[in-house]
Amino acid sequence: MKLNIIFPKRENDWFNNAVGKLAMPVAPTYLAALTPHDVEIRITDMMAGDIVDYEEEVDLVAITVRTPVVVQAYRVADEFRSRDVSVILGGPHATVLPLEAKNHADAIVVGEAENIWNILLKDFQTNNLKDFYIGGPFSSESLPGEIYHIKERPDLHGIPRLRRDLLPRRRYLMDSIFTSRGCSYKCTFCGNPKLFGSTLRHRPIDEVVGEIETLPANYLNINDNIFGNLNDHQYYFDLYGELAKLTKKRFWFGEGALAVLGFDNGKALVKRAADSGLFRLVVGIESVHGQSITQAGAREKLGLNHGEHFNADKIQNSIKTIQDFGIEIFGFFMIGFDADSPDTLRKIIDFCHKTKIIPMITILSPTPDSPLYEKFKSEGRLLSDLSWNQYVSPELIFKHPSMTGKEMQRIRDEILNDLYRLIPIAKRVISTISKRPHPIVFFSSLFTQLGIRQGVKKEQTV
Numbered sequence: 001m002k003l004n005i006i007f008p009k010r011e012n013d014w015f016n017n018a019v020g021k022l023a024m025p026v027a028p029t030y031l032a033a034l035t036p037h038d039v040e041i042r043i044t045d046m047m048a049g050d051i052v053d054y055e056e057e058v059d060l061v062a063i064t065v066r067t068p069v070v071v072q073a074y075r076v077a078d079e080f081r082s083r084d085v086s087v088i089l090g091g092p093h094a095t096v097l098p099l100e101a102k103n104h105a106d107a108i109v110v111g112e113a114e115n116i117w118n119i120l121l122k123d124f125q126t127n128n129l130k131d132f133y134i135g136g137p138f139s140s141e142s143l144p145g146e147i148y149h150i151k152e153r154p155d156l157h158g159i160p161r162l163r164r165d166l167l168p169r170r171r172y173l174m175d176s177i178f179t180s181r182g183c184s185y186k187c188t189f190c191g192n193p194k195l196f197g198s199t200l201r202h203r204p205i206d207e208v209v210g211e212i213e214t215l216p217a218n219y220l221n222i223n224d225n226i227f228g229n230l231n232d233h234q235y236y237f238d239l240y241g242e243l244a245k246l247t248k249k250r251f252w253f254g255e256g257a258l259a260v261l262g263f264d265n266g267k268a269l270v271k272r273a274a275d276s277g278l279f280r281l282v283v284g285i286e287s288v289h290g291q292s293i294t295q296a297g298a299r300e301k302l303g304l305n306h307g308e309h310f311n312a313d314k315i316q317n318s319i320k321t322i323q324d325f326g327i328e329i330f331g332f333f334m335i336g337f338d339a340d341s342p343d344t345l346r347k348i349i350d351f352c353h354k355t356k357i358i359p360m361i362t363i364l365s366p367t368p369d370s371p372l373y374e375k376f377k378s379e380g381r382l383l384s385d386l387s388w389n390q391y392v393s394p395e396l397i398f399k400h401p402s403m404t405g406k407e408m409q410r411i412r413d414e415i416l417n418d419l420y421r422l423i424p425i426a427k428r429v430i431s432t433i434s435k436r437p438h439p440i441v442f443f444s445s446l447f448t449q450l451g452i453r454q455g456v457k458k459e460q461t462v
Contacts, residue, residue, distance in 0.1 A: 001125060002040045004058045005031055006076060008069045009046040010389060023221045024164060024172040027064045027091065032163035034117045043166045052076055054083060060124060064091040065101060067367060068392040077104040086124065092195055093388075096369040098132060098143060111136035112181075112196070114154035123148075136197075153196075156181065156203045161211045174219040179208050179239065184229040185257065187284070188297040189334070191369030200228055202235045209242045217248035219440065226254035226273065226281075230263055237269050243276035251440050253280035253330075257301035258318040267321065274325040279441050281322060285331045288312065288351045291339035295372075312351070319355045326436030328428075328445055331357040336364030336408055338401050345411050349418050356431045358449060359419050361412050363405075365392045394459065413460055420453040 005028045028043045035041055042058070044050045061080045065073045070093045077087045081104070090109030094101040098108045107120065112135040123129050131145030136153045164175065182200040183192045212220070228236050243250075260266045286296040290309030293299055303318055304311060319329055331352070335345050352359045366373040376382050381399045390397055394412065396405030403411075418424075425446075432445045 001038075001060065001121075002042070002058045003035065004042045004044060004056070004061045006044045006052065006061060006063045006073075007047055008063060008065075008073045008076060010069045010072055022173045023176050024162075024167060024169070024174070026162065026176050026178055026223050029162035029164055029166065030160075030178075031062060031064075031113060031117065032166055033160035034113060036118065036121065039121065041163070041166060043163075045167060046072070048167075048171060052079075054079055058085055060086050060088065060121075062088040062090065063105075065089050065093040066091055067093045067388055070388040074101075074104040081106070086129070088120065092191070093368070095138070095195060096191065096367075102131065108132050110134040110138050110140075112154050114159065115150045115152070116148060119148060153181075153201065156201050158207070159203065161214070169216075174221050175215045176221045176223050177208065177211060177215075178223045179203050179226075180224050180228070180235070183225055184232075185225075185301045186297045187286075187301070187370075188295065188372040188375075189364060189366040189370050191367045191373075194369050200225075200232050200235075205235070205239050205242055208239060209246070212243065212250065213246065213248075215250070217250055219444070220250050220252035220277070222252055222254035224254055225256060226278070227256040227260040227263070227269060229257075230259070233260070233263050233266075233269060237265065237272060240269070240272040240276040240278075244272065250277045251279045251438075251444075252277045253282065254278070255282040255284075257303070258283060258285075258315065258322070259301050259303040261318050261321060262303045270322055270325055270327070274327055278327055279436060279438075280328045280330055280444070282330045282332065283319075283357075285315070285357075286334050287337060287340070287344075288333075288347050289337070289339060289344040292337035292344070295337045295339065296334065297371075316351075316355055319357060323356070323431070323435060326441075328432045328436075328441070329355075329357040330360065331355075332360050332362065334362055334364045335412060336396060336398075336400060336403075340400075341402060342407070342411055345415065348415055352419050353424065356428045358428060358445075358452075359416075360452070361415055362392070363394055363396055363408055363412060365390075365397055367391075413456075416456045417460075420449065420456055425449045425453065 007025050007028045025045060032041045032043060044052055063073050063077055077089060080087050086106045088107050088109060089101045089105040090113060094108050095110045098110050101108050107129050110132060116133040116135045120133050130148050132143050132147045134140055134149040137151050140147050140149055180200050180202045182197045184198050226236060227233055260270060286298045287293050294309050302315060323329060333348055376398045383397055386397055394409050396408055429445045433442045
């Protein structure tokens with residue numbers, strides 16, 4: 001049996017496509033690891049530039065569907081099905097909208113694949129493929145046809161290591177690994193807690209460390225919330241203690257919350273992470289305006305107290321504390337919350353100059369399974385005739401109380417053009433290497449920012 005696992009991309013998405021060329025992807029390499037060894041597997045990583053070969057002999061195609069790439073994913077799926085090749089669709093978008101996805105596939109995987117993937121493959125080989133395979137506590141009441149459903153979320157003990165051997169390692173700047181699943185934060189624009197649960201599930205520390213030991217000693221992306229939450233962070237404290245003991249030093253980065261500094265031993269946890277190689281932290285700051293932070297549901301992850309909408313000094317002190325450990329901060333901001341105005345948005349410029357974080361500005365685009373999406377939908381604020389290509393893009397997908405989409409794009413461009421001038425870039429690089437003087441840190445900081453600068457200018461000329 002021949003299986004082609006496809007990781008699609010979206011055209012004209014410079015940021016995510018650039019990221020895709022940097023980090024080896026988790027989703028396709030992990031699905032390949034779950035596949036029996038007697039199956040011949042090919043991975044087509046479109047994010048890294050692979051071209052889909054529709055002429056190649058293949059029995060089954062599996063495609064990971066995320067909302068920003070769903071148009072391309074459906075196009076690829078439809079082309080294979082027109083050639084009588086069976087297609088399986090899974091991933092976040094197929095989980096949220098399985099009936100839509102079923103129009104483009106022979107079977108849909110809803111939720112997590114660990115407990116159901118081998119069953120699906122056996123059913124396919126015996127010509128008994130069902131319509132939906134559900135892994136986790138997702139409702140199946142509205143789904144037609146035959147269904148295979150395991151309601152428990154999978155345990156992450158003893159899972160196989162990613163099949164990195166199926167992709168050319170040299171074309172990626174870094175490897176990727178995951179340690180946990182789940183998210184307890186309640187960001188209103190994100191559906192991850194629904195997809196993976198609000199309780200964190202961890203891989204055993206010895207299994208994570210053992211896998212990392214097999215990776216080159218250079219650069220690593222830990223694809224998780226790397227600090228956990230207020231009541232579940234001891235795992236990460238212990239994990240980073242073990243990583244710090246490894247003979248081969250690896251620099252790595254991941255996503256975490258400023259709230260870590262409010263945990264018991266929070267500073268010690270950040271220091272352990274830095275000692276183990278953490279040099280860049282991706283932080284969702286979302287806004288510098290109190291009402292917008294509240295609408296985003298971001299107060300908890302920013303470490304703000306109940307009723308504390310925005311405390312600039314507290315957030316800036318948290319950023320400085322983390323930076324003082326030699327950790328560069330990559331801050332994500334969203335514009336388009338109801339209270340946003342041109343004046344409130346321009347305050348992002350001063351905030352970023354003062355804190356020297358690497359900024360990324362996106363226009364608010366709530367995922368289809370998020371509370372904010374449902375709110376906009378119920379209020380009739382989602383724009384009509386939207387293409388999924390417009391999600392997570394510079395376009396506005398809903399009616400804003402006071403700004404148009406073009407005005408929002410103009411302000412976003414204004415902010416990015418100011419923050420990605422050469423002098424601010426140089427100041428951020430100097431600030432970073434003054435606290436962690438290492439060639440990898442220097443070149444990563446410099447070329448990451450120059451790459452974003454180039455991408456911003458390219459996007460603005462399209």
